Amino acid sequence: MKPVFRQNQLFTFLLYCNDVKLEKKILDCGAGGNLPPLAIFAEHGYETYGIDISKEQIKRAKIFEEEHNLELGIIEGDMKSLPFEDESVSFIYSYNSIFHMSKEEIGISIKEIYRVLPKGGLAFINFASTRDFRATMGEKVRDGEYLQEEHGEKILHSYFEENEAEKYFNGFKIIYKENRVREGYASENRKIKLGFIDYIIEKI
Amino acid sequence: MKPVFRQNQLFTFLLYCNDVKLEKKILDCGAGGNLPPLAIFAEHGYETYGIDISKEQIKRAKIFEEEHNLELGIIEGDMKSLPFEDESVSFIYSYNSIFHMSKEEIGISIKEIYRVLPKGGLAFINFASTRDFRATMGEKVRDGEYLQEEHGEKILHSYFEENEAEKYFNGFKIIYKENRVREGYASENRKIKLGFIDYIIEKI
Numbered sequence: 041m042k043p044v045f046r047q048n049q050l051f052t053f054l055l056y057c058n059d060v061k062l063e064k065k066i067l068d069c070g071a072g073g074n075l076p077p078l079a080i081f082a083e084h085g086y087e088t089y090g091i092d093i094s095k096e097q098i099k100r101a102k103i104f105e106e107e108h109n110l111e112l113g114i115i116e117g118d119m120k121s122l123p124f125e126d127e128s129v130s131f132i133y134s135y136n137s138i139f140h141m142s143k144e145e146i147g148i149s150i151k152e153i154y155r156v157l158p159k160g161g162l163a164f165i166n167f168a169s170t171r172d173f174r175a176t177m178g179e180k181v182r183d184g185e186y187l188q189e190e191h192g193e194k195i196l197h198s199y200f201e202e203n204e205a206e207k208y209f210n211g212f213k214i215i216y217k218e219n220r221v222r223e224g225y226a227s228e229n230r231k232i233k234l235g236f237i238d239y240i241i242e243k244i
Numbered sequence: 245m246k247p248v249f250r251q252n253q254l255f256t257f258l259l260y261c262n263d264v265k266l267e268k269k270i271l272d273c274g275a276g277g278n279l280p281p282l283a284i285f286a287e288h289g290y291e292t293y294g295i296d297i298s299k300e301q302i303k304r305a306k307i308f309e310e311e312h313n314l315e316l317g318i319i320e321g322d323m324k325s326l327p328f329e330d331e332s333v334s335f336i337y338s339y340n341s342i343f344h345m346s347k348e349e350i351g352i353s354i355k356e357i358y359r360v361l362p363k364g365g366l367a368f369i370n371f372a373s374t375r376d377f378r379a380t381m382g383e384k385v386r387d388g389e390y391l392q393e394e395h396g397e398k399i400l401h402s403y404f405e406e407n408e409a410e411k412y413f414n415g416f417k418i419i420y421k422e423n424r425v426r427e428g429y430a431s432e433n434r435k436i437k438l439g440f441i442d443y444i445i446e447k448i
Contacts, residue, residue, distance in 0.1 A: 042288055044259050048252040055248050084246055220424035 043108075047077045047135045049218070049238050053164040054084060056216065056240050062130035062160060065089070069119045069149070070137025071112070072097025076104055077135065078112045089129065091117030119149040124156045132157060133164035139198045142185055146198060150208040157243040163212070164240050167200045171221050171235030175199040200237060209241055216240035247312075251281045251339045253422070253442050257368040258288060260420065260444050266334035266364060269293070273323045273353070274341025275316070276301025280308055281339065282316045293333065295321030323353040328360045336361060337368035343402045346389055350402060354412040361447040367416070368444050371404045375425050375439030379403040404441060413445055420444035 057066065064086045068078045071090025078088040090112055092098050101114050117123050119134065119141070132153050138146055153163050169175070170184065174197065178188035184201075187194045202219060218238045226232045261270070268290045272282045275294025282292040294316055296302050305318050321327050323338065323345070336357050342350055357367050373379070374388065378401065382392035388405075391398045406423060422442045430436045 044255060044262065044288065046256075046259065048255040051248060051252040051255065052250075055250065058248065084248065214427075215429060217427040218424055220422055223418075223421040225419060 043075055043079070043104075045075060045077050045080055049166065050077050050080055050133065050135060050164065052216070053131075053133055053162070053240060054080060056162055056164075057081075057086075057131045058084070060130065060160060060162060062158060063087075065129050066131040066133070067091070067122075067124065067129045067156070068114075069122075069132065069134040069153075071114045072099075072101045074100045074104060076101040076112055076114065078114070079104070079108065079110060082110055082112060086131075088112045089124070090114035091119070091123065093118055120145055120152060122152045122156050126155055127158040127161075129156050130158060130161045131163070132161070135164065135166060138165055139168040139200075140195060141198065142182070142196060143198050146205075147208050154211055154243060159243055161243050162215075162240055163243075164238070165205075166236050166238040167205045168197060169219065169221075169235035169237050170199045170201050171233070172199060173233045173235075175235070199235075202237070205237065205239070209239075211243060212241035213244050214239055215242050247279055247283070247308075249279060249281050249284055251284075253370065254281050254284055254337065254339060254368065256420070257335075257337055257366070257444060258284060260366055260368075261285075261290075261335045262288070264334065264364060264366060266362060267291075269333050270335040270337070271295070271326075271328065271333045271360070272318075273326075273336065273338040273357075275318045276303075276305045278304045278308060280305040280316055280318065282318070283308070283312065283314060286314055286316060290335075292316045293328070294318035295323070295327065297322055324349055324356060326356045326360050330359055331362040331365075333360050334362060334365045335367070336365070339368065339370060342369055343372040343404075344399060345402065346386070346400060347402050350409075351412050358415055358447060363447055365447050366419075366444055367447075368442070369409075370440050370442040371409045372401060373423065373425075373439035373441050374403045374405050375437070376403060377437045379439070403439075406441070409441065409443070413443075415448060416445040417448050418443055419446050 066086045068090040072092035178186040184199045222234045270285045270290045272294040276296035382390040388403045426438045
């Protein structure tokens with residue numbers, strides 16, 4: 041069956057990217073996993089690059105790439121130090137990834153995104169919001185930063201107030217923002233509420 | 245170029261539909277326009293049906309269908325009286341359409357959706373919310389109902405408080421809800437704020 045990508049907001053990002061007159065070159069920060077969304081961009085004619093900090097997730101993406109006869113260009117790498125030249129990639133996104141770092145590290149990563157984008161280039165970044173049901177769960181590390189169990193490991197999660205993340209956007213213009221609360225079921229009887237704030241920002 | 249669909253929430257609906265063990269048969273209420281999103285479902289193996297009240301919008305969809313060698317089954321019809329047998333269509337959606345009716349008509353339409361869905365069938369319906377910048381613009385008709393200019397015509401728009409639309413969901417279980425506020429630019433200097441509440445409901 042044709043894969044269905046879970047990261048539906050990236051279709052919105054694709055629409056914005058298609059409207060920009062820059063080389064169709066895109067980088068996913070946190071690109072690994074079973075269903076790498078870079079495939080959406082490859083399908084629409086983009087030259088794709090990806091980094092992921094996890095060898096395991098890169099391996100999963102490779103299986104997808106082989107099955108679909110794709111080469112997405114995903115390598116091991118760290119968002120805090122992007123292995124790309126200044127102003128070399130027109131579009132960069134990080135979907136459901138950046139909030140697995142501390143707020144300080146997030147600031148460093150967004151400076152890296154700024155460095156690698158050319159003027160007029162776009163980034164899509166989303167944040168977990170304080171309206172999420174997990175926002176104060178687990179072991180508090182710093183304000184809005186909690187260690188939380190995920191797949192049996194303690195993983196740091198950062199949660200943001202409505203406009204808090206915008207302090208990182210020096211040199212950017214916010215061209216799109218969606219603040220959303222999603223209610224659903226994690227299993228048949230377990231109702232959960234997730235909060236996200238999605239941004240598309242343009243380097244000015 | 246491969247089309248990019250603006251209705252990204254429908255990819256979420258597709259994921260939910262794929263998980264339901266019913267015939268892959270789907271109906272779009274408000275199916276016309278340049279880029280009919282039923283094509284997403286056709287691409288994923290669904291038998292598609294659509295209705296639209298506007299001949300003009302159906303004509304636009306037909307051009308898309310011819311260009312893409314698709315037959316989406318879009319006919320003229322009214323949501324308030326669906327031209328389908330009881331329990332005959334597994335999945336029904338109405339995206340950015342239903343709020344162009346009065347609240348009374350919306351109630352009638354959702355009863356129709358209930359009638360046409362089998363037990364276990366799913367509907368995706370989204371509403372404009374009172375957080376939208378247009379929520380009290382134009383000529384007030386009734387509470388939360390305003391006549392607003394659209395393409396030179398006065399069109400009725402209904403706006404809903406956070407949980408207000410749920411009064412229509414008798415006989416349904418809400419399995420997904422997303423309350424979102426989207427900020428962006430209508431043109432270079434005109435910032436706007438849109439509010440939507442999206443639901444996926446299951447007939448119980």
